[in-house]
Amino acid sequence: MVNELKAKFSLRHLLKATGLPKSVYYYHRQALNQACPDEALKSQIEAIYHAHKGRYGYRRIMLTLRLSGIGVNHKRVQRLLCELGLRSKVRPKRYKSYKGEVGKVVPDLVKRKFTADKPNQKWVTDVTEFKVGEQKVYLSPVIDLL
Structure with missing residues (x-):
């Protein structure tokens, strides 16, 4: 907000009106201009995530990175996966x-x-359970042993 109004008003008056210390303003201005150190890692x-069709979680991604020579903490990989919105x-x-x-x-x-x-001397049956979609289905055929 201060950056946008800086063209019309002096910085000293804007900082006084917002109650923001000068050092805090310059700190945040510098932080906005810096590139994110995790961009290459991201x-x-x-x-890696897309190469393995989303089946790799943070542990396997961390191991893959370590095998390729990049030493990285598992918590950092987990945090970056959350920032990217990726879940295994x-x-x-x-x-x-x-x-x-x-x-x-x-x-x-x-x-x-x-x-x-x-016919009709020996009848046998068996119950079979299998999955169709997300439901369990039961099949019990009755057979005449002729």
Whole structure:
């Protein structure tokens, strides 16, 4: 605000009106003119992130940078990723339903003879669970062992 009004009014009057010390004004003016020291690192982080299709988080990006010879702290990489608005894509865990022997084992009524002489003698079924989109779907086909 002071920089914009400096063309019309004297700096001394503007600083007095705003209550801003002269040293603070010059400090912020100099800080605005300086380039960000992290720009080169930001571009490298962004390149690594996009090269791996967003699957790398701050830990793997930090390790990649270190392997390329750039010593950088993990907190710095994490902060720069937040500034850039980049987040790693979390891959969903596969569903694992097997938990070993759970429940009781039913007796084998078919006695592992999976053929029948006539229709409607032996019917079998099995429940299968699988994922479609974001939902779990169950399939239980009934088969006549003819």
